[in-house]
Amino acid sequence: MTGAIHTDRLSAFFDRLRSAPSRVLFLDYDGTLAPFQIDRDRAFPYPGVPVLIDRIMENGTRVVFVTGRPVREVLLLSGLRRQPEVWGSHGLERLKPDGSYSVEKVSTEQEAGLTQAQERLRSQGLKNRMELKPGAVALHWRGLEPQEIDKLSDTVRHLWYPLVRQYPLDLLAFDGGLELRVRGKDKSQAVAAILGESNPDSVIAYLGDDRTDEDAFHALRGRGLTVLVRDQPRPTLAEVQLRPPQELIQFFSEWLAAS
Template identity: 30%
Template sequence: MRTDRGAAGMAMIVSEPAGAVIALDFDGTLSPIVADPSAAWIHPAAPAALIRLAEHVARIVVITGRPPSTAIALGDTPDGPDLIDVPGLLILGHYGLERWEGGQLSAPPAPAGLDLVRNELPALIAALGPAADGVKIEDKGRAVAVHTRNCADPDGTLEALREPVALLAGRAELVVEPGRKVLELRGPGMDKGRALREVLAEVSARSVMFIGDDLGDLAAFAAVIEADIPGVRVCSGSAEVAELAESADVVVDGPPGVVALLEALHKSMTSRDQ
């Protein structure tokens, strides 16, 4: 544990788990970052770890930029339980715009500006010439993401796209969410911090842990601090996003480290009761 605040938050979660909310990002946290986003399958041990924790805590929440349906599909494991088997699971997709709970999905209409993005983004990318080779457009339904991970120069291509993508987003009345080799155009007014704050208020949480890996998770880290309850900010470590690690109370080694942390947390809770 790197901070006294984090140590106090962990102690509260272990001593009074019934008041705790455990919230997690999906990509890079429960699943690895891979070249093809459609192949980012959940760590095979993660659903079982979450199921065990769900027996003790107030709420398990996945807050993701993905649609909930995608998180559910990628939450399947070849053996053992799947993400959807976690009791009382809440999935907040598109940074909280979509809510999946108990098999039911609720969401507002998709932003109208996405049609403009879909029409103009391919030409915008093509204008980069050979540098655009390997760029992937991911249509998430309520957002459109531009991935550069498969380019010869991922960082250079991402930088070249920042300004034209921002201009297109402005015309479409959308915002740009930067991430690990990705720029996502989505509707304004919601982020992971707001989504987390709403869940904490909904369940009258007495403690919180949020686990993330990317720049979009900084808002949730801020919400942990602003909640005025004991909390722990966990970074699923990556050299690509140093800002998040610098703000974290705990840094773990990617999805395997996240699973190990969840398992250790459950062990601490159950050993306390024995």
């Protein structure tokens, strides 16, 4: 096991965690807990991770998943025995710790735009790369060669840009594709909502890998530790970087030991 995660910043964080009145752990799913797979339905967590997260929840940490995936997919794939809190579809859906579920309403106008987005992909023979989820249509290109990705990205942007102008929708680039979704929804809102519900003395961390997690890093600035989980460095607002899976598992083990 590498000792690389023992930076001063992390040591200070775990010191505070030990005496914290309450603890909140935000987790992205794909690329953070689960390595990317060409088949998205087989994106399971790194071995050892579900057991650690279950134990962290048992020991009283509020674990909150914040993901672009629909809630039900995270529950199916994560391999957890306990049900975590999940904000899915970039915060449009919410499964609370008590099991109650809510999804924000999408306007008729937004539905019309999303339907057109699907039709435009189908008309280009892209149905098998398309994913429909609450409030969004995604186009996935994982597994393609870089030149094919460039070409596909151009095609889809060309198809979808007119819809962004016509409907209250946003076009979002994520690691592995493009997504058209209801305007004004990103991971920062999930973070802000949980901060509003939490004890001001809570010790908090957010672990994520994607560009979409940068919104959450920004929202948590000054209130929690922000962690980029990724092999390669990249420009980020996160304070710390962990290389999965070893440093990730070490982080969870230390979290558990500190609670």
